[in-house]
Amino acid sequence: MAFQNQVLFAKDSVYVHINVQDTKDKDAHIAGRVFLLNKPEGYFIEWKAEDVLNLETTSEEWDVINYKNDREGDSVSMNAKMDARRKYNISFDILDLKSFKRSAPNHGWAYIIFILKDGTTFPALHFHNGGSKALLKELENFIYIRRSPNDPRLFLVKDHDPEQLSQSINELSLFTDSSGAYVQNFVNDSKHGLSKKFIKSPYTTTLGGFSKVTNFLRDVLMTPENSQNLVRPQSEVAELLQDDIPGMEISQLDEPGFEMITKTKLPPRPTVKRGDPLASPQWNSFFDAEGRISKVDELKDIIFRGGVDPALRSEVWKFLLGFYDWDSCSKKRTDQRKRKVDEYFRMKLQWKTISAEQEKRFTLLKERRGLIDKDVMRTDRTHKFFAGDKNPNLQVLYDILMTYCMYNFDLGYVQGMSDILSPILVVMENEVDAFWCFAGAMERVCHNFEMDQNGMKVQLSQIHKLMQIQDPELCAYLEAHDSGNFYFCFRWILIVFKREFHFHEIQRLWEVIWTDRPCSNFHLIISLAILESEKSTLLENKFGFTEILKHINDISLSIPLEETLRKAEGIFLQLRDYKKLPISLKEILGLLPPAHVPASQSMENSMFMGSTSNSSSSLQQEAGVKVDTPTLMAGGAGSGASSVKGVTRSGSGSDLTKGTVGAACSANVARSIGMSARYGGGARQSNGGGAGGNAGATCGMDDVHKVFT
């Protein structure tokens, strides 16, 4: 028989926001109910989506996961939806709660972010119809909560640490049930006989007044004599004292081996304002009669300050990502584009025309194909553009990544690249444009992906160096907690915060970063800004290596973008104006005048300081396409694209495996195919999946063509 969980508190209209970008999207805010429950295993805070709750009303149990039931449900689509909803279920034992953050008072409605002892950080629960205070009040009956002295939004739960508790409550005879105002109750073990045990903190002995003692009572066990008598504990417990003990300062940094460093005296942080996105009329006004952008710097300033109107992105990004030269006129751009289309399809043909037979002796390509295959299937599949089975845009994603392998064979495909490509493809909606913009974006970050990982190590250490000056206190804390290597920032840097922000936000962030303002290493300063926002959470929760990593992973998708950008620019200005800023930091921040940088160090001035790889040269966008065309084309592309696996498998590949006429295909043919495809193909349309195939008519090329048109 199922144990009937006792509901101590429940509140409707508590939302989890999963897609803040699209407020019209009804799935953006999931309505749900929050509970405080008395379960056999303890007191739990739970949140469930209303849909899930409605489905579960038949079930007597409150089990968070009731997996078997949904498997056996009638409707598959219903199950899928429920699974998606259930993904957001929240359930935790309040004894695991370490702290929580509340919304700022001026926020439209209240929200609470719960943080557990292992660093797990749940998505914010938004109380659209109030109730957050009531929940916290209820919670206070069971745990002692203290407001952080440093961050008014942060609340800390006093730890439950029986090891340190030495004396029995009997010695404190003044604490009886009736003086519940001074104790906290935990029903700790409802299975066994129930012991009544008050434990007092060792600190208490040194304190005079009982009013002070109360705040240090850590753990009091008080269970009724038998489980039938389980009483709602809050009825036995009066409100805890609300205030901190006056005069009691708890050191935040009492770790052994840790030395408090006085703050660097950076100049005060200037207030910075963000601007409006670059909009169409303004954008047009920058072009002269020949279609040349007149004031590039001014334009970049605008983009840095406010980003770009989404409608303009596909045009503006082509400049930001080097598809077009900033100083080009319309005529030149037409030529540039034509050439790039040709180049793209030439490279695409290179891998398309490698037969399965050939690939058996081409392990490296086969491995890359395998990796791309796997990653394409799991890149932003919740985004509309890539959602659903057999979405043709997956094919485009795949083709671009495979072609990039040909473009930069030394680098090949590395996990994370599909994350870089996806927002670009969504903006471009065109395979060729997306490819070249992706190549341009990759040029900025290719060192992140190199075999020796040196580019990553350098950047993580640069964050470290910057923080030593910018926030020595936080820096020392991280060092003292095995986190001085900043590995917890790895994902941030590798894919430039792609997983940390919502899709529309990452597009905004990237266009800001691509302006190289205020310096080419702004992404490192952004890391400092985010860490500064999390500082009190990390320090006051006394998080160690694992908890820091967990917390940083979990704040993904809940970092406020504009606030972070303002903060980051402020930090940059502080550092820039700091008179004692070490030369090495000036270099990182691009603050040394170019003349002062020795030629050998000019590389170090960029974000990829210290990288020794040669492949950077091959990434030069213009130079990189000087692949000798005939080498891979030679010998007839007879069996054509038969080796295309995965996403193409069901499509066009099959009819070509028959081995068509082995007419040699020249690069010119490829080009002509490219040309024709160029005008036909946006990413959305470019994949009929090879439906109208005229198999074997010419050669493998035909298949290539089909994929394009």
Place this chain on the structure above:
Amino acid sequence: MASRKKVLLKVIILGDSGVGKTSLMNQYVAKKFSNQYKATIGADFLTKEVMVDDRLVTMQIWDTAGQERFQSLGVAFYRGADGCVLVFDVTMPNTFRSLDSWRDEFLIQASPRDPENFPFVVIGNKVDLENRGVSGRRAQGWCHTKGDIPYFETSAKEAINVEQAFQAVAKNAMAQETDVELCSEFPDPIKLSGDNNKPQGNNCPC
């Protein structure tokens, strides 16, 4: 004997990209499966409280990126591991062939006290798929040559055998813990019967 202190077991999941490491972790800890997990970048972990031989144990299960070049950073997370789950995809023979290097690399980087008896478990995942490429016999054979590593065939998608595999690594890791506790109590180490090496729970058709 020793204190009944709450035990934390750190378990690392290793294996090639796309074999299902994240899915196995989520299936075990949260009992859920999604087709939409993204490729893991960096590292993450989940914790789960389990009972092992009447002791409450917190398992901290680490999931890392599968692509080879990220391993130079991944090793930071191997340190202090109490157990290791090696995963391959039963439909992809190359992922099985990689097990050797995953195991070797782990032993080098984590440098456990007793590499011979380190609690590994091997998981052949995705048994729900049709196109099988690695036989149970072959996998079993490899496990046998590596000191009888317990072998499990699982489906993270269908929640088949996942619980058993992780339970096994927890149990074996606990057995090692106990050894250590005893060793530290007595100046001369006492060899315990190595019953933690017993292969268990293999449901494969050999």
